[in-house]
Amino acid sequence: MSELTRKAEKLDAADELAAKRAEFVLDDVVYLDGNSLGALPVAVPGRLEDVVRRQWGELRIRSWTEGGWWTAPERIGDRIAPLVGAAPGQIVVGDSTSVNVFKAVVGAVRLARLTGPERDEIVVDATTFPTDGYIAESAARMTGCTVRPVEPSSLPDVLGGRTAAVLLNHVDYRSGRLHDLPSLTAAVHAAGAVVVWDLCHSAGALPVGLDEHGVDLAVGCTYKYLNGGPGSPAFLYVRADGQERFDSPLPGWNSHAEPFGMRPSYEAAAGAVRGRVGTPDILSMLALEAALEVWDGVTVGAVRAKSLALTDFFLECVEAYVPEGRVSCVTPLAHGERGSQVALRCPDAGDVMTRLIERGVVGDFRHPDVLRFGFTPLYVGFAEVERAARVLAEVLA
């Protein structure tokens, strides 16, 4: 037994989240792709069966009221709220992340223009997940703005009197770099602009502190570290004191002050509900609700501590096992700059990932040369991390 194997055993024995693994459906695969699709929580299949067979099949239309379907978007939003540092009443669940980015960025521009009508720039993280950039371009085109791409570290240099909205990723999807949400938010506010944070790769992985840091708007996905299932609905956060001025570009009947009044003119509802649009996809949404039960008794602080321990240990094992120079680490080593993934660059990454998967270690490949490994603290253990690094070294040898 190697020294690292023994260390893994000790780390697993001391892991206060270790028991959570039993709340997921897992096998002997080392699953390091929870940042793409979270594993299935044990509670989901039975809950969904009840939703389908009883709520839909037997109660049918009555479930919209009696079964709590109608209020699901805001109820599940409140379930996510503590995981991202938000008080209740500020998050709704529904639509895809892309659609929510559109609502948030257009809403941000409109908010900024209430006090600065001349503002005409949307600043976007140049390293962002592509959809954010595409949607920001569309939002710019439809609000008379231009998009200004920027490396997040250079953000303060480009902010100014023309900045309307700033769209930033909390954790970069490729490199795993964690950006400094408190200081970047403060810089955006100092310029009189409105900030939108994309939390896809941080929600459920590390503390976000939306309320504490005065974030205006945020969007996030629920199928990565929140384990909501494939394509589960995204969420939208609108800070309480900005809700009354939040002016959505997608004012569907679900966000009307009186949705069943069937009024010809639109009057926006108060509160987080204003972020809703059309009829919510109940099956995906209630699967997500069941999935969120794994968070009972878990603090995001404990998750973050284990996440850093997992990625530290993976880097230590890679350093020990993988031939020198074969891979380079793209993810920052400083804890304050690291999300819950490790990205390694190697020229034959696509082929390497295929072989890793064949050998029971599942991460993912990001074009053109990145091996991406996500570490979900609720179900990944340290012995698995050691094994993943060992198999990686064998494949790379």
Add this chain to the structure above:
Amino acid sequence: MSELTRKAEKLDAADELAAKRAEFVLDDVVYLDGNSLGALPVAVPGRLEDVVRRQWGELRIRSWTEGGWWTAPERIGDRIAPLVGAAPGQIVVGDSTSVNVFKAVVGAVRLARLTGPERDEIVVDATTFPTDGYIAESAARMTGCTVRPVEPSSLPDVLGGRTAAVLLNHVDYRSGRLHDLPSLTAAVHAAGAVVVWDLCHSAGALPVGLDEHGVDLAVGCTYKYLNGGPGSPAFLYVRADGQERFDSPLPGWNSHAEPFGMRPSYEAAAGAVRGRVGTPDILSMLALEAALEVWDGVTVGAVRAKSLALTDFFLECVEAYVPEGRVSCVTPLAHGERGSQVALRCPDAGDVMTRLIERGVVGDFRHPDVLRFGFTPLYVGFAEVERAARVLAEVLA
């Protein structure tokens, strides 16, 4: 046994769709609310369990490719296509109806302006389901247009050189009136404008003929007559010869020509896929796919014939049983102007519907005074129709 009871028996005995009822989960309730939420198809629970337990739980991320998740929006679109008279490759499934109305109306304005840049009006059915009007207002605001509401019968009077797009409902959600899609489409085209049809209350209930009548764009819902489940994803039709010019306001990574290239600039995919946005909600989408299997061996023509027979017979029974003057029929009597529902007006409609539901006849109430009864030919029988009218008469007496 009354004459109408005997007539119902005969009609049921001659019903070529009668066997389809066994493909749905039903009980002794007369369910006339399938135009709000279709009943559960028997095939759905087992399929969804496989999607959850095996595809998500065991295969996890591999299902995006191996399980056919990635291509589900266009594959299921092609399954819906024949039901609305569309050749393959023109429909994608995803997002809510409201979000698709936004894509379609903005897309329509942009199409119209390619040849008529001065066009600045969006004409909207004044009797429309509210969300269509709200979203059209937003689309107008974001494209520099104004909205012009019109009764569909007066449409030709308002069309002209300023008309960019026209948004119409095929069947009115409240009255059940069927509008004349071929002639209204031709009128819009004669004015050089682009038409968007909302098929929420016609898809799966009657022939639509999108291709045949040269419709430009259409949206529809899948949880009414298509029985896809609560909040199941909507669909978007973009006519083949307009796809290359279709310019979506929601250009998410799912509609990129190379979605996994993660390119910083957007390049729209060819084909119906261009209507996609973000990651599709797989659980709701694959439940819908299973639900669509009930259409095997069914023609829309047969569905329409039975639908008219059902609504005719309901009106006959209401006429016979309900005290004169107690209700008035809002739905047109002419077959060519009737969808698959009957709307009856009575001053105490809210209270009446509550009592109907208590007695096992489920329709719905539409503010302020409409009793709405939807007839889904795949599972509603004539004896049920007679019973519904009889119970209605008792409640109204």
